[in-house]
Amino acid sequence: MLAGAVLFVSGACGGGGGSSEVTVRLVTPAGPTATPTLLPGETVTALEPPELVLSTFEVYQAGTVLVSVTGDIRGGQVTFLGRKFPLTPGSQSQYSFVPVDTEDPPGEYVMKVDVTLPTGTKGTLQETITVLATEWTTEYLEFTPEQVTEYLDPAVIAEEEATLKSLYTRVTPEKLWDGFWQLPVAGVLTSRYGEQRSINGSEPSGHHGGTDFGALEGTPVTATNSGKVVLARQMKVHGNMVVVDHGGGLYSSYGHLSAIEVAEGDAVEAGQQIGLVGNTGLSTGAHLHWEMASNGILLDAVRFTDGTNGF
Ligand SMILES: [Zn+2]
Structure with a gap:
């Protein structure tokens, strides 16, 4: 399903690090949306589709990825390294500081974000994250x-x-x-x-x-x-x-x-x-x-x- 992902690398810088902000569109389509029945003169405001925004694709042991979902969603949950984290409503997105534990083994892992749209339809966003080794002194x-x-x-x-x-x-x-x-x-x-x-x-x-x-x-x-x-x-x-x-x-x-x-x-x-x-x-x-x-x-x-x- 990853082939369907659309990536935007904006190159925005964080607090002093050479970081980039990465946006990923919905990977698993949310499914067909029912066509609403409109009364004469009635209009429909288009819902903004959810997009996954990650602070980094590479995170160190004992580091954290700030995971945000923009667009119109009712709620969601992140699954990473076998653990689940709820999304919390922020000002322009719903987010979670997804942690990597001190002894989680370095490697590549798929992060999944299950979201529920305002219509009640469910969808999944996903991306691969690399966990980097931290050298412990x-x-x-x-x-x-x-x-x-x-x-x-x-x-x-x-x-x-x-x-x-x-x-x-x-x-x-x-x-x-x-x-x-x-x-x-x-x-x-x-x-x-x-x-x-x-x-x-x-x-x-x-x-x-x-x-x-x-x-x-x-x-x-x-x-x-x-x-x-x-x-x-x-x-x-x-x-x-x-x-x-x-x-x-x-x-x-x-x-x-x-x-x-x-x-x-x-x-x-x-x-x-x-x-x-x-x-x-x-x-x-x-x-x-x-x-x-x-x-x-x-x-x-x-x-x-x-x-x-x-x-
Ligand atoms: Zn101490």
Whole structure:
């Protein structure tokens, strides 16, 4: 069916990356449309056919493709790498930040987008996406026996991960973000997303779930984009933490803060100060731990700002 696809490459640039915006027309025709019966003098407004707009055809592990469907649709769902994501209504399209998990194998995969037209007719748009390998580096950390006992208890970590996962898997069916994504702190990148950790000389394992920026205690921390605060409290491992819901299943979070300056339920603007850099929770010095997650899958936050996601 791919032979029927019509591609428009507009070459539009994203935030600093050499990205291109790609539009794909409906691959599977929506089927014959019933001819409406018109009364004398009555006219019909033509429906705009759906088109698939992807931020990129090539996405890295822990990256995300911003999938948009323009035109007149009632709703839709994206299927990619065996997972399903609902489309969320935006201003001019319905969209989803479709995530690639840290350990999804590199290769070519078909993305399908099932849409329902206003008439109730269903159709499918599809395109092939290449998942590129991200090279994971290793970080060697030293924790004191007290830190190991207090914070590295698998039960403590599992409980906190479950709390965050239950938040990150909620999909608010409303777009709460706008425009570009900003770095949340003026600091030095000290640990990339996905780094494997060797703790006190152990075999490297796991993946760092966020990006760390070293900064002086008290440095302002700002929201990467607009949204609603859904968590603002002390956590065991993440320390003082703020989680912002950007709608459509996308979340950002900010950990190890010395002070929290927003409350759960607050609406925040992009760039608004939400707290201060600190050293709370499991931390070896003042830094910000910045996470991004879409539909429950942790993503490399820096890829929201360096153009590698194509936006
Ligand atoms: Zn971290």
